[in-house]
Amino acid sequence: MAKSDDAATPPAGKGKLKLILLIVLGLLLAIGASVGGTWYIMHSSASKPAPAAETATNVKQPAIFEQMLPAFVANYNQNGRQRYLQVSITLLARNQADLDALKVHMPVIRNNLVMLFSGQSFDSLATPVGQEMLRQKVTASVQEVAQKELGKVVVEQALFTNFVLQ
Numbered sequence: 001m002a003k004s005d006d007a008a009t010p011p012a013g014k015g016k017l018k019l020i021l022l023i024v025l026g027l028l029l030a031i032g033a034s035v036g037g038t039w040y041i042m043h044s045s046a047s048k049p050a051p052a053a054e055t056a057t058n059v060k061q062p063a064i065f066e067q068m069l070p071a072f073v074a075n076y077n078q079n080g081r082q083r084y085l086q087v088s089i090t091l092l093a094r095n096q097a098d099l100d101a102l103k104v105h106m107p108v109i110r111n112n113l114v115m116l117f118s119g120q121s122f123d124s125l126a127t128p129v130g131q132e133m134l135r136q137k138v139t140a141s142v143q144e145v146a147q148k149e150l151g152k153v154v155v156e157q158a159l160f161t162n163f164v165l166q
Contacts, residue, residue: 088162
């Protein structure tokens with residue numbers, strides 16, 4: 001009788017070996033499934049043309065430059081002497097239709113800029129930092145009028161193409 005009981009129960013070492021093999025096979029199956037799923041997702045999303053369309057819309061339009069004529073002239077009284085500023089401004093935009101719509105409001109823009117120039121101190125305009133700050137104020141003033149009148153910012157930058165202090 002003792003022999004039949006020993007034959008029915010497997011040795012303890014073989015049971016643990018089967019358990020380890022099952023765990024290793026399960027892990028290999030999980031790794032294979034994750035690699036296969038990742039490969040499938042990467043290749044299926046790469047074949048879609050949508051990302052190409054998105055990059056096409058993000059490409060900047062070519063720059064359009066609009067010179068504001070005539071040049072602006074402002075006079076200053078510094079230490080009892082008359083001083084003058086003459087500045088030519090060119091606007092940088094990307095959409096010709098929006099720029100044409102903004103031209104209707106050019107008298108308002110010119111008025112705001114004349115007031116801005118006459119409110120500056122002559123000493124601050126003599127430094128490069130003062131000139132850059134003025135250029136940024138001019139850009140902000142033009143963008144403010146565009147936002148108010150057209151509902152969007154049309155001009156990216158206002159550029160000084162001529163800047164004379166006398």
